[in-house]
Amino acid sequence: MKAPRVAIQGTKASFHEAAAFKYFGKDIETIECESFKKTCESMQQNEADYVVMAIENSIAGSLLPNYTLLREYNFSITGEVYLPIQLHLMALPGVKFEDIKYVTSHPIAIRQCIDFFDQFPHLQVIESSDTAACAKKISEEQLTDTVAIANTLAAELYGLNIIERRIESNRKNFTRFLILKREAVEEAHDINKASICFQVGNAVGTLAKVLNVFAEERINLSKIQSMPVLGRRNEYNFYVDIEWENFDQYDRALRRVLKYTVNFNIMGEYVKNDQV
Structure with missing residues (x-):
């Protein structure tokens, strides 16, 4: 296969x-x-x-x-x-911490390690588009004065040594x-999560009516995210992740919310997988 x-x-x-x-x-x-x-x-x-x-x-x-x-x-x-x-500091084999002048990684990874780098203000931080690409560059160009912030997979693939482990500020x-x-496939009957998108009218209580339907049908909203509709003042797309234990409740909830929403779209139905 x-x-x-x-x-x-x-x-x-x-x-x-x-x-x-x-x-x-x-x-x-x-x-x-x-x-x-x-x-x-x-x-x-x-x-x-x-x-x-x-x-x-x-x-x-x-x-x-x-x-x-x-x-x-x-x-x-x-x-x-x-x-x-989990973010680690990695360098070429043999490079010691005192040899380092530059630190390179994705800007989000750098921000997540800010407490660590506050201790070493002499290090120059260089932002890049990808954590693993930084590790790859150190390996290919044999940079002895530079370290990357990346994961253990990158260290293994590009032959780097981890010189400081778990430097992220928040361990959680x-x-x-x-x-x-590309296209939806026939899902198994054990699906218990969906991502949906919709708009509601700009009137008092319209969104609340939608949310109340989910509450009444015992559908859990694990996430709700709003984004403005491009070029339309006071109009928003609502992206919502919902979870259920009984598929019939989910099916019934969708039928009920249709009358309060426009441009309703089921973006996907799948099996909840929140194990970290």
Whole structure:
């Protein structure tokens, strides 16, 4: 059986590839893309079977541009995976901490380690587009004065030594990734989570009516995110993740909320997977 082709933002050994491994296993073909938009284009052009896309981080919050991509490309969310974000300082073998002049990583990773670097103000921080790409550059260019902030996967793949472990300021740091497929597939009966999107009229209590329906049907709202509708004042898209124990309650809730919403869209139905 052919290995699934999975598009990720970043290079091999990035957190996106780690998330892909956690969801699919390691028998996959990783399609490296320089941006989230490129991952979507890759699947749209049938160069990938799936996209793994970060959607929120427990410290940095929601990745709002990715909600726009979800709406633009209209791919189906077929699963999710939560990944603990553990950040390590890594360098070429033999390099000691006192040899270091530069630190390079993704800006979000750098911000998540700010307490560590406050202790070493002489280090020059250089931002990059990807954690694993920084490790790769150190390896390829044999940079003896530079360290990268990345994960253990990157250290192993690019032959670097970890000289400081777990330098992130908050140890309870995780990222949620969505698994996207070009078209919805017939899901098993054990689905218990969905991501939906809708708009409501700009009138008193309209959104409350929708939320009350979910409460009455005992549907849990695990996330709600609003974003302005482009070019329309006071109009918003609401992106909502809902969970249930009884499928009939979910089905009944959707039928009821339709009369209070416009542009209602089920973005995906899947099995809840919130194990970090």
